[in-house]
Amino acid sequence: MTLSLTHVHGDRITVAHGAAGTELFSYVYRPEAEWEAPKPYLHPVRTLSGAVVTDYRPNDHRWHKGLQLTASHLSGQNLWGGNTYVHGEGYRALPERVGSMAHVSFEEVGAGAGRAVIAERLTWHPHGGELWAEEERRIEVGDVDPEAGSWSLTWTSAVTNRRAEPLRFGSPTTHGRPAAGYTGLFWRGPRAFRGGRVFTATSAEPGAPGESAVPPENGFMGSQAPWLAYVGEHDGRDGHATLVFEHAPANDHSGEKGTHPAHWFVRSDPFAAVAPSWAFHEELVLAPGETLARTYRVVVADGAWDRARVAAHLAALGW
Numbered sequence: 001m002t003l004s005l006t007h008v009h010g011d012r013i014t015v016a017h018g019a020a021g022t023e024l025f026s027y028v029y030r031p032e033a034e035w036e037a038p039k040p041y042l043h044p045v046r047t048l049s050g051a052v053v054t055d056y057r058p059n060d061h062r063w064h065k066g067l068q069l070t071a072s073h074l075s076g077q078n079l080w081g082g083n084t085y086v087h088g089e090g091y092r093a094l095p096e097r098v099g100s101m102a103h104v105s106f107e108e109v110g111a112g113a114g115r116a117v118i119a120e121r122l123t124w125h126p127h128g129g130e131l132w133a134e135e136e137r138r139i140e141v142g143d144v145d146p147e148a149g150s151w152s153l154t155w156t157s158a159v160t161n162r163r164a165e166p167l168r169f170g171s172p173t174t175h176g177r178p179a180a181g182y183t184g185l186f187w188r189g190p191r192a193f194r195g196g197r198v199f200t201a202t203s204a205e206p207g208a209p210g211e212s213a214v215p216p217e218n219g220f221m222g223s224q225a226p227w228l229a230y231v232g233e234h235d236g237r238d239g240h241a242t243l244v245f246e247h248a249p250a251n252d253h254s255g256e257k258g259t260h261p262a263h264w265f266v267r268s269d270p271f272a273a274v275a276p277s278w279a280f281h282e283e284l285v286l287a288p289g290e291t292l293a294r295t296y297r298v299v300v301a302d303g304a305w306d307r308a309r310v311a312a313h314l315a316a317l318g319w
Contacts, residue, residue, distance in 0.1 A: 003141060005111035013109060015116045015141055017151070022050050024141065024151060024300075025066075027118055029103040033062075037081035039101035040122070041068035042139075047302045048149055051234055053241050055188045060271065064188035067298070069137075069157055072182040073170035073279070074099070077126040080182060087176035099126045101135070116141040124159070133167060135159045143317055149302035152317065155185060156248075158293040161286045169284040169292075171277060179221050181265040181280030185296050187243065189272030193232030196268045199307050200225035222263045222280055227314060230266070230274055231304045240304035245274050248295035249319055 004021065006014045012028040025045040031038040036057075043066025045054040054066035063081025072080035079099045083091035101124050108119035117140050124133035136158045143152040161167045172180035189196070202225045220228065227246040234241065247262065263280035267273045276296060278284050286292050299313065 002113055003111040003116045003144070005109065005116055007109060013118055015111060017048070017144055022046065022048065024048075025153075027139065028065075029120070031100070031102070032065075034100075035081065035095060035098060036063040036065075037070075037079050037098050037100055039068055039070070039079070040103060040120070041065040042153075043067070045300060047241050047300055048144070048146060048151060049239075049302045051237060051239070051241055051302065052190060053193075053232070053243060053300060055190045055271075058188070058191065058271065061188075064186075064271075064273070067155075067185070067187045069101070069135075069155075070183060070186050070275075071124075071169060071278075072172060073168075073175060074124075074132075075126075075163075075166075075168045077132075079124065085172040085175055085177055085180070096127050099124070099132075101125075107136075111141075114142060114144060131162050133159050133162055143299075148313065150299055150313070153298045153300070154295065155298070156293070156295040157185075158291050159286070160291040161288050164288055166288065167286040169279045169286065171279045173281065174279050174283050181222065181263060181277035182275065184262070184275050184278040184294070185245075186265075186275040187245070187273060187298070189230065189232055189243075189274075190235070191271070192235035193230070193272035194269060196230050196232040196272055197304070198231075198266055198268060199229055200264070201227045201311065220264055220266050222265075224263055227310070228264050228266060228274060228276075229305065229307070229310050230268075230272065232272060233304075239302065242299075242301045242303060242305040242310070243274070244297075244299040244301070244305075244310050244314065245276060246297040246299070246314060247276060248297070251294050251296075 014026045029040040044052045077099045078084045084094045104121040120137045122135040138156045140154045229244045262276045265275040265277040
């Protein structure tokens with residue numbers, strides 16, 4: 001299936017597929033509101049049938065924008081956006097802590113038969129504008145399968161600490177708020193996906209025969225598994241969509257390859273959200289000059305997939 005690409009310079013890159021030109025996503029790198037911690041993001045993201053599976057600036061969290069890489073607590077700064085969580089005080093408006101991730105250049109932008117690539121250099125900054133980190137980001141689109149009704153996106157980020165002291169990646173949970181491991185690659189689903197079905201590579205599905213329904217916050221929040229799936233039902237059109245978030249086997253937080261030690265942040269109420277959190281229970285410390293490299297795959301599919309179908313699809317894709 002042929003993929004095409006349109007670049008509106010200084011604004012966004014849009015990837016589409018097929019003769020009809022169905023847009024799979026727009027990668028927006030134009031800076032937006034300072035209070036929302038400007039950073040590039042993907043929105044809208046669509047299934048092959050054209051159904052939107054991301055949200056943008058919802059009224060509950062204006063800084064939630066589609067699919068984006070975030071850092072809610074980074075050495076005292078907030079590159080997530082909005083209010084900052086302070087232990088004992090809750091969320092506070094602290095604009096002097098809100099930083100940004102800035103586009104620098106594209107190393108590769110292109111599309112062809114079955115693949116599309118966006119390779120970008122970015123810089124990370126605290127509110128004062130100093131250079132804290134440099135990032136090399138690569139987003140690849142492929143595995144377009146009209147028969148299965150799915151396509152996949154692979155996101156790789158390599159973040160290098162350019163400070164003279166360690167960068168400390170944390171979250172509201174590492175600062176005292178339970179079950180709030182906001183950091184890393186973060187997806188915000190559309191409002192219709194509230195109350196969706198969640199399951200992982202190692203769990204039985206809630207509501208499956210012989211299993212009791214387990215709310216995601218109780219059953220999956222902070223858990224570990226190579227992948228996690230979220231099934232939501234659309235407003236305005238019949239049917240469902242399934243998004244699968246998968247760790248690359250090389251991802252490593254503990255020095256033990258292939259253990260997938262990152263913990264899942266997932267909500268289905270009061271909104272749909274998923275992140276393989278970099279710092280759910282404890283901070284991740286990046287020494288000066290060192291690089292944090294992570295790769296994730298996101299499968300976007302039409303229909304309500306079950307655990308067996310997800311597992312078979314990922315096995316066929318391989319790494």
